[in-house]
Amino acid sequence: MAEEEMLEQIRELIEARFGLACTDWQQALLTRAVERWQKAGVTPGATPHSSASSEQVQALVAELLVRETYFFRDKAQIDALIEVALPACARLGTPGRPLRLLSAGCASGEEPYSLALAIGERAGHLADRTWIHGFDLSRVAVEHAREGLYDSWALRATPEGVRARAFRAEGNGFRLKDEHRARVTFEQRNLLDPDPEFWRPGSFDVIFCRNVTLYFSERAIRAALARFAAALVPGGFLFLGASETLRGLSDDFELSFWGDTAIHRRREQPEGDAFATSLHAPSCWMEQIHSSTARIVALTARDALEEEGEPPCPPPSARSLRRLVETERFGEGLALIRRAAASHGRRSELQLFEAIMLSGLGRIEELERVCAKLNATQGAHAGSYYLLGLCREHANDRSGAIGFYREALRADPSFAMAHLRLGLLWRTVGDLRGARTALREALAGLSRGPEEHVVLFGGGFTRATLETLCREQLVAAEIYR
Numbered sequence: 001m002a003e004e005e006m007l008e009q010i011r012e013l014i015e016a017r018f019g020l021a022c023t024d025w026q027q028a029l030l031t032r033a034v035e036r037w038q039k040a041g042v043t044p045g046a047t048p049h050s051s052a053s054s055e056q057v058q059a060l061v062a063e064l065l066v067r068e069t070y071f072f073r074d075k076a077q078i079d080a081l082i083e084v085a086l087p088a089c090a091r092l093g094t095p096g097r098p099l100r101l102l103s104a105g106c107a108s109g110e111e112p113y114s115l116a117l118a119i120g121e122r123a124g125h126l127a128d129r130t131w132i133h134g135f136d137l138s139r140v141a142v143e144h145a146r147e148g149l150y151d152s153w154a155l156r157a158t159p160e161g162v163r164a165r166a167f168r169a170e171g172n173g174f175r176l177k178d179e180h181r182a183r184v185t186f187e188q189r190n191l192l193d194p195d196p197e198f199w200r201p202g203s204f205d206v207i208f209c210r211n212v213t214l215y216f217s218e219r220a221i222r223a224a225l226a227r228f229a230a231a232l233v234p235g236g237f238l239f240l241g242a243s244e245t246l247r248g249l250s251d252d253f254e255l256s257f258w259g260d261t262a263i264h265r266r267r268e269q270p271e272g273d274a275f276a277t278s279l280h281a282p283s284c285w286m287e288q289i290h291s292s293t294a295r296i297v298a299l300t301a302r303d304a305l306e307e308e309g310e311p312p313c314p315p316p317s318a319r320s321l322r323r324l325v326e327t328e329r330f331g332e333g334l335a336l337i338r339r340a341a342a343s344h345g346r347r348s349e350l351q352l353f354e355a356i357m358l359s360g361l362g363r364i365e366e367l368e369r370v371c372a373k374l375n376a377t378q379g380a381h382a383g384s385y386y387l388l389g390l391c392r393e394h395a396n397d398r399s400g401a402i403g404f405y406r407e408a409l410r411a412d413p414s415f416a417m418a419h420l421r422l423g424l425l426w427r428t429v430g431d432l433r434g435a436r437t438a439l440r441e442a443l444a445g446l447s448r449g450p451e452e453h454v455v456l457f458g459g460g461f462t463r464a465t466l467e468t469l470c471r472e473q474l475v476a477a478e479i480y481r
Contacts, residue, residue, distance in 0.1 A: 011030070013057060015217050017057060018057075018190060018192060019219070019223075020216065020217070021215065021217040030060075069110045069154075070110055070155070070156055071114045071117075071150075071155050071157060072118075072159070073114070073157060074210065074242060076261045078114060078115065079258075080239075080258045080261045081239070082118055082119065082122045083258065084237075084263060085205075085263070086099065086123055086130075086206070088235065089205040089235070089236065089237070090126055092234075092235055096129060097129070098130070099126060099130045099205050099206075100130075100204045101115060101131070101132045101133070101207075101208070102134070102135075102208065102231075103115065103132065103133070103134035103208045104208065105136055105209060105210075105211075105212035106135060106136050106141075106145060107136055108141045108145050108150075109134060109146075109148070109184070109186065110150070111210070112133070112186075113176060113180065113181070115132055116130075116132050116183045116184050117162055117166055120180070120183070121162060127183075131185075132183060132185070133186070134187075135187050135188065136186075136189070137190055137191070142186050142187065145184075146186050149170060149174070150175075150176070151173045151174075152173070152174065155174060191209075192223070192224070199227055201230055201231065202234075203231045204236060205232070205233055205236050206236060206237045207231070207232060207238050207239070209239070210239060210240060211241035211243075213225075214362035218249070218329075218331055221249055222250065225249055225253075226250065226252065229250065229253065229266055229267075232266040234267075235265060236265070237263060237264065237265055237266070238253060239263075239264070240262070240264065242262075243362060245460040246264060247328055247460035247461075248327050248328030248329070248460070249328065252266060253265060253267065254266075259472065259476060260424050260469060260472075260473060315340040315350065316336045316337065316350075318353070320336075321333055321336070321337070321350075322455060325353075325360070328460060330358075330361045331361060333357045334354065334358065334361065337350050337357065338354075351370060351377070351378075352374060352383050352456075354370050355371050355383070355387050356383075356387070356456055358370060359387050359390060364395075367387060368388060368391050371385075371388045371391075380410065380411040381411060382408045382409075382412035382415045382418070383408075385404045385405070385407040385411060385418075386404070386408040386415065386418050386421075386457060387457075388404040389401045389402075389403075389404035389405040389408065390421075392404060393425075398425055398429065402425055405425075409422075414448075414449060416446045416453060416466075417442070417453065417458065417466075419442035419445055420438070420439070420446075420469070422434075423436075423437075423438035423442055423477075432477045435473070436477045439470050439473050439474045439477065440474065442466075443467060443470040443471065443474070446463055446466055446470065447467070454466065
């Protein structure tokens with residue numbers, strides 16, 4: 001079997017089984033897997049005749065996943081759990097009932113342990129009735145979580161008092177004390193595997209699934225969100241990563257803000273578990289790969305190049321691309337742009353849309369490369385610098401993000417979204433005067449700026465929602481001045 005053919009079959013296999021939509025940076029890992037499997041005589045094909053074992057496929061997927069995590073990451077979300085979600089859930093149903101929290105894609109356990117520690121420290125009256133469970137695809141990660149031994153880098157955001165009370169030094173690392181480890185259970189599990197008992201309706205009060213669906217295909221994201229909605233109690237809470245959104249993907253949740261933290265709360269009547277129709281059954285998932293491939297091709301950029309002999313694809317209009325951004329059909333938009341580039345060469349007017357599509361798909365490394373090319377060909381571009389700022393925030397590089405947002409404002413002083421992000425960052429680092437100035441500028445820019453800026457750079461939020469966020473942040477900055 002030719003290497004390229006096997007590479008394509010591996011992509012189809014891991015998308016269908018695990019929902020993972022491979023991007024350019026994973027290409028080298030996939031190529032090495034092809035070489036290993038060819039030497040071993042493994043056939044990965046998306047057919048019942050595949051000779052790839054479940055263990056081989058899971059080992060490959062584990063290599064492809066990003067596992068950068070640490071204790072008390074995105075602390076604002078943990079604060080929202082303690083201040084908003086847990087008290088609300090405690091008021092639901094029978095008084096004193098158990099509260100059930102799930103960490104989906106828990107990696108080596110830092111997230112669920114952080115939740116347990118925060119609840120114990122700040123909501124002790126609820127600790128004894130709270131059950132926390134984490135699962136991850138990687139067996140190695142789950143074993144690490146159960147062991148509870150971490151290096152100092154994993155504890156870099158842990159408050160000193162919590163570190164002293166909850167951990168003990170062991171060798172070159174720190175082990176979480178037994179009483180805290182006992183409050184969290186772990187298992188190896190694939191989020192996309194059907195398990196009616198585990199995912200029965202009303203199983204969980206709160207689900208954390210942060211920065212997991214960034215790497216999923218749209219098909220898998222929609223199905224996973226439907227599963228979460230069905231498994232949450234009415235009024236339960238879902239916490240996603242800061243760059244993840246439900247807009248255009250699920251109508252089962254209501255969005256609100258606690259400070260600048262987005263909170264998704266399950267509506268009373270979700271639409272149900274889409275896994276019944278959109279994902280595999282235990283015995284037939286291989287057969288379903290072929291039926292889903294056509295849609296995957298339309299939604300992923302790696303299939304965007306035209307086949308030899310196909311008529312040239314006309315460049316998509318700005319209006320049509322804006323509509324795709326509004327409906328969050330980022331994969332489809334990226335495919336159109338790259339098909340047009342294959343026919344007509346890369347056009348500078350399409351590069352910004354290409355960057356926006358990559359941002360919506362969470363493909364950070366590609367996004368940074370496209371923005372760098374955009375600045376090189378068109379000079380200082382406000383939108384490009386803004387997107388680079390988001391990339392730096394994603395990498396927890398606050399100073400880098402601030403630098404790019406300032407560059408965006410040099411190019412366009414009225415760019416409201418750059419003012420807004422700067423305001424949020426200034427408040428995070430304690431510069432309340434800078435935060436107030438930036439947030440006032442953001443509010444003014446939102447009131448008079450073009451609607452296109454909100455659509456393209458507003459992260460799926462409406463002008464009214466962004467204005468409300470600015471006002472709430474301004475009030476908070478005034479209170480603590």
